[in-house]
Amino acid sequence: MDLLRLIAPARTAHAHCDIPCGVYDPEQARIEAESCHRIIERYHASSDEVYRTRCIHVKEERAELVKHHIDVLWHDYFKPEHVAQFPDLHDVCWQASKQASAVKQGVDLEAAKKLLALIDQIDEMWKATGGPAKTRMAAA
Secondary structure (H helix, E strand, C coil), X not given: CCHHHHHCCCCCXXXXXXXXXXXXXXXXXXXXXXXXXXXHHHHHHCXXXXXXXXXXXXXXXXXXXXXXXXXXXXXXHCCHHHHHHCCCHHHHHHHHHHHHHHHHHCCCHHHHHHHXXXXXXXXXXXXXXXXXXXXXXXXX
C-alpha cells in the first residue's frame, strides 16, 4: 500500500481559510465592495488611460473577493434554521453574488451602490442570527 495513502486525511475540510476557524463577518465583503465603489469613482474622475486600466484590474479583483466572502457566509455560516428565520436569505445571497459579478463586469456606480445595499441586508441577517456573538471575538 502506498505510504501517502496511509497518512492522507480521510476527508478534506473547506472554509474561507485553510482551517475552519468559525470566524465570519459580512464586513469583509463590504470593505471589498466599498473599494469597488471608490475605484469606480476614481476611474470616472481620471482621463489617464493607464490609471483607468489599473482601476479596472483592481476593481475586478476586489469584486471577485466580494463574491468569495458572500459565498463563504452563505455556504458555511448560514444554516437551515437561519433560512427558516429569513426565507429570502438564499435569494439575497444569490442576488448579492450576481451583483458582485455585475460590478466586476462594468464601471457603473449605481451597480456598486446596489451591491453595498445587498451586503447590508446580509449583514442584518447575520446580526439577527447571532453572528457577532457566535463568530467574532470581543475587542481587547
